[in-house]
Amino acid sequence: MLNENFVFQLLYASQAAPGVDAQCLNDIFSRSRLLNAEVGITGMLLMRHGYFLQLLEGREAAVRACYRRIIRDPRHTEVTLILQGPTDARLFPVWSMASVSQDTSYACFDQDLLPMLRELQTGSPCPEPRRSAIRQA
Numbered sequence: 001m002l003n004e005n006f007v008f009q010l011l012y013a014s015q016a017a018p019g020v021d022a023q024c025l026n027d028i029f030s031r032s033r034l035l036n037a038e039v040g041i042t043g044m045l046l047m048r049h050g051y052f053l054q055l056l057e058g059r060e061a062a063v064r065a066c067y068r069r070i071i072r073d074p075r076h077t078e079v080t081l082i083l084q085g086p087t088d089a090r091l092f093p094v095w096s097m098a099s100v101s102q103d104t105s106y107a108c109f110d111q112d113l114l115p116m117l118r119e120l121q122t123g124s125p126c127p128e129p130r131r132s133a134i135r136q137a
Contacts, residue, residue, distance in 0.1 A: 006086035008060035010067055014052045014076035024075060036096040041066055044092050052076055057090045 025047060032045065041058040054070070056063045071079045 006088065007057050007090050008063050008085070009055060009057045009087050009091075010063050010084040011053070011055045011082045012067070012070070012079055013054075013082055014079040016047060016050045016052060017075050017077055020047075020075050028075070033096040036066070039066070042090050042092045042095050044095065055091065057087070057092065060086075 029045065036042065036056075036058075039058065039062040041056055041062055043054060043056040043058075045052065045054045047053075056066055067081075
């Protein structure tokens with residue numbers, strides 16, 4: 001059982017299904033913010049180059065229940081759990097779901113995270129420097 005002073009974090013990546021557009025993303029963000037606020041989940045969702053990267057944080061039971069709903073969502077495929085576990089503090093303490101626009105350029109994502117997501121999708125090993133980029137991003 002987690003110490004109540006710890007927060008449980010879960011990070012996953014997935015590939016957007018065909019047809020996921022700006023309106024669909026707005027719907028995802030709106031619903032996520034509402035549902036996450038109700039159960040004390042905070043986090044971030046980034047979509048770029050057809051991939052989602054999402055960090056969820058909160059009580060372990062709430063985060064795991066949210067993730068179970070997420071993996072059944074038909075708006076994405078190839079859901080890959082990257083990391084999970086307790087941490088001392090939230091990275092997004094005031095955001096029930098922070099959003100990152102796919103129109104904005106993020107060098108870290110393009111240089112480090114996107115190649116790692118492609119490697120995860122193909123089953124290739126992910127070099128440690130790319131995994132550490134996730135923890136720092």
